Amino acid sequence: MATLDELTTEAPPEPPRPGIGPGRRLIGMFRRPWRWLTSMRTALILLFLLALAAIPGSLLPQRNLNVDKVNTYLAQHRILGPLLDHLWAYNVFASPWFSAIYLLLFVSLIGCLIPRLRAHIAAVLRVPPEAPARLERLPVHAEDIEVPGGGEPAAVAARLHDLLRQRRFRVKVREQADGGITVSAEKGHLKETGNILFHFSLLAILVAVALGSWWGYHADRLVVQGADQGFCNTLQQFDDYGLGARVNPASLEPVCLDMTGFDAQYLSNGEPSVYKAFVNYTIGDGAAKSATIQVNHPLRLDHARIYLLGTGYAPVVKYTDKYGHSQTQVAPFLSTDAMQTSTGVIEFPDANVPATGVDPSHKQQVAFSGVFLPTLPSDPSVGASAFPAERNPALMLTEYEGDLGLDAGIPSSVYSLDQHQIDTGRLKPVGKQVMLKPGQTTTLSDGGTLQFIGTRPWATMQVRYDPGETLVLIGAVCLLLGLIVMLLGKRLRVWFRVPPEGPVSAGALARSLYPGFKAEFESIVKDAKDARTAAERSTLRGS
Template structure:
């Protein structure tokens, strides 16, 4: 007795996919509309950390402060790339997958839409009275003339009409359809999302974004050495820098000065008065008032005013009166009343290197519970409070350091007789002694600074065009109503209660394909008013 042979190992089990089938299935899943929506949501969610967590390419000082306040979370955030979200591999992967998914969604739908546009409207149903909106009337015209009249009326209403013909039952039938642009609006909306993504991608790869702090009265020349931070795109080159320069001549600011309002002491508005030139060789210059959200455009570069603050002027002298350090030092605001933090690094001219770390108070106030604060953003009562560190500042180590923070390794904090941190509290014009006979510190005054953002975004017009197209497509998909209308004209018969006279019965049926849109009755009534014969005066009297 023989037994059936075992199936060969190469034979597939029922339901098992081959490699090609698996790839085809994966592609269908990736290019489905559901997946595209999920990826779009993921891109939106991925952008949230970029607006909450400080970014290295936007404000490196704020990143440093955040890391100091959250030492436990910092390694996790760094591993996830949350301090540079838009440059992280996971954001780029989500971005690229979304673009692929959108392309895979749009192209097949474009093909289907093109076929639908060229296709004839479907033939009329046998019983038009079963449609949601329908009407019938009698006319003395022949069936051919009544059908021709209706076809002409529908064309005037921008319906695409199939010429009148006769179906097997002998009726003259007219089929008409309009509203094809609704699906075009849907496709345009999805295509616009892809255009916006391409615009942002082109801007990030071909452009750059940088920032600089410029003292009022000083200038800026557009070369790499002038930037405090600079984030170029992967395809950007230094040849793309537009040659220009500007000087901050003056700076005006208005403050909220109503003490009854919670915004008291905060900046209301500010404007920086610039003199700029886009042809340094010629020396020709123009003036411009730089305001928030009103950038200065020079060539393909935009200059934005994004912040301002104070730069206390300090002078550090050795015991013999030799100046070891002098000039304005940028302090960065830490609250809306412009209480500002900064450091002074004196690496030469004294017996040892000295670091001063402290705060500047434009309008000094003191609270027994919270300590010193600034009660107003304008410099009404300027004061400073600084702690002192001595030792190796690390400026000669060859490792880049932030000018806005003090590396404490290798430094010793100076303390008073009770072991508390020694502080120097100064008002304008006051001088304080450094400990150990190192010298003196004088608070000479302050200057103002402006923070500007300078950027090239080649894809911004593409992205703007995508947004406009998205709005057009959305309006089209919301307000264009796809409708189909069928007409059957019968040469005899019909109910006795139909309006009109004659042996020809005209039946019209309308199908509104936009869910819940309504308006079919008004459309049908408009067609009837145009084509149905109006009763004579005698008939009106009889009615």
């Protein structure tokens, strides 16, 4: 028995256990969030959130596209407008919260795909696994298979090896301790290759879209034929534009362009067959060059492309007011139908101004609103052109006199009169509608004259730069290819067990069951029983 001294003696302290260092503790803290972020489920959730986050950018005006629309929306919604402005609703695609979702989606996809890629490479390099101990437990199996080979396991295994290799399996033959042989075969790694290619292509498309959103831009300009109607690639000369979040207006391609001619050809039913714009352009201080722009055949520059979008007519009229002052205007009219029936406005804000003795507040500005018909129909009251080409052109105009509202500082369209000025009586119609053919002149009610000189063609040009378009094309092709391979590929493993004596047994396992799985296994077993060689079977199938 233990003595009292032994019982009362304190036991020696236990040696301290090795603690967890701060580095491992920090890694453990972030491991679970990282696993959650890099799961495929999280990637799908983030992709869905990205689609939701893009909705405000489609419904609300955006500052990088049209500042005037944003200002108008803020003026009309004095309570909701500023609140949405604080939430970056008018610059959605450059907002912190949209960028956060985009970056999290990138990280999630990369975190998902890199481990899958590594595992796939390892699976491709690894030999087919050993046959299970009990093949009868597999989804499909076969017993008592008589394989020709003279009863020798090595000869039977060689025949099975050739058969499976002909069917494009990767095969591994293993000798067993009891003298038997197992034949392991697998195929279908292309299915996972297509799956990984599909997701990497999706990642590439997202990267390309981000590049285009950050450093791309587009801008539209209506260009009338003539050296005096050209433009340069600056924001002030565009009708509409949209800049990427990282685009500096000073970094636009320094190109200037004017249209020297336009060729439009139409079929007998009025459908266009050829649209060609002949242009002169210069880049920076370089020499002038000539080019032809057609639909789907843009002018390709180093850092931009210029596309042809549409065409129409710009009537040229000469107006002489009652004081004898003459002005000539080239006014583009916008097409309203496929036959190029066009409407527009020709404004003369400096008309009817005598040399002295006029009250500045008393305005007698003049404008003409009307319709241009390239081919006048037999009944002009129809008000629509009979053909899009100029076969019998006519210009129908109504004169307006008063205050055009150009000095109010409110943006207005150059293709229509200010309806508010007409409703308030500040701008009134004068006289009757007149119809002019090219070269004709008419006298107006106040003694002035109006001459229809002719028309010039106009074309809508779009200057576009998208640094990610090549990557988008490559990503889209690879995505489609990966999808096809993923859908058509079949992952399959087949095992044969050849005992030292007796019949052969077989079994198969598919990674995902497909309709022809059982039929394919039965076909393999049937070929294994066939006494013909693989070469003979191949010749028979070919015939």
